[in-house]
Amino acid sequence: MRKILVIGIGAGNPEHMTVQAINALNRADVLLIPTKGAEKAFLADARRDICDRFLSNDACRILDYAVPVRRADGSYEDGVHDWHHAIAAIYERTLANEVGEDQTLGLLVWGDPMLYDSTLRIVEHVRAAGRVAFEMEVIPGITSVQALCAGHGIALNRIGLPVEITTGRRLSEGWPEGARDALVMLDGVQAFRTVEDPEAEIWWGAYLGTPHEILLSGRLSEMAETIAETRRTAREEHGWIMDTYLIRRPASESEEGAA
Ligand SMILES: C[S@@+](CC[C@H](N)C(=O)[O-])C[C@H]1O[C@@H](n2cnc3c(N)ncnc32)[C@H](O)[C@@H]1O
Structure with missing residues (x-):
């Protein structure tokens, strides 16, 4: 069974990474990192620093993706809905095409995934689509x-x-x-x-x-x-x-x- 590891990476200091988060990072076969597009350069650099510092699994592949831009026309809710589905499509494609049947995809989430972050909701969209089977594990992080x-x-x-x-x-x-x-x-x-x-x-x-x-x-x-x-x-x-x-x-x- 494929796995998605949603890893809280802390709110800005690489030393917010818990031992559990570092171990999770090193369990991933593929890390999907938002480094282009709407993602602010600072956040992308912080994620890269964390990988440079804590990733010791040489076999792990880091894949960049451009965060889709949220539509500003129409209602706020429609914009967010479409935006989340666009990111879900990226997660799904990565799972299907880049992650083997018994492999793990790691997603690095700013702070903790339970606080004003939609990664868990987006992963649920991928599950609801029902095209790729996977299990999910969440690693808590230090929040802002x-x-x-x-x-x-x-x-x-x-x-x-x-x-x-x-x-x-x-x-x-x-x-x-x-x-x-x-x-x-x-x-x-x-x-x-x-x-x-x-x-x-x-x-x-x-x-x-x-x-x-x-x-x-x-x-x-x-x-x-x-x-x-x-x-x-x-x-x-x-x-x-x-x-x-x-x-x-x-x-x-x-x-x-x-x-
Ligand atoms: C999309 S939310 C993500 C929150 C994150 N999941 C957490 O656990 O802190 C982004 C907001 O979190 C707060 N935030 C996140 N990191 C911060 C930091 N290093 N310093 C100050 N505020 C921060 C700000 O209010 C920012 O607008």
């Missing part, structure tokens, strides 16, 4: 959320309180109902500027785990412009940016007491 909390030396949650994990796009439409703490990813619109709570605090991180890592924290009302300016300058300097942040609003005594 963990890298953010470690960078600031903070716990993600307050004692006994929940945390809403959301996107910048959603936060820009309003603070998540019922939430006190929100962890925000995929923010292309600097949605933290829309939170109007003089008591709110922010812990922000960009390029986490990389040599360019930037960490800023403090009262949101005092930090918002500094973060926006730092973000703009860093993006100009590097040509790209990935950032994540936690915003905490005061909880009532009874909420905190519930802990």
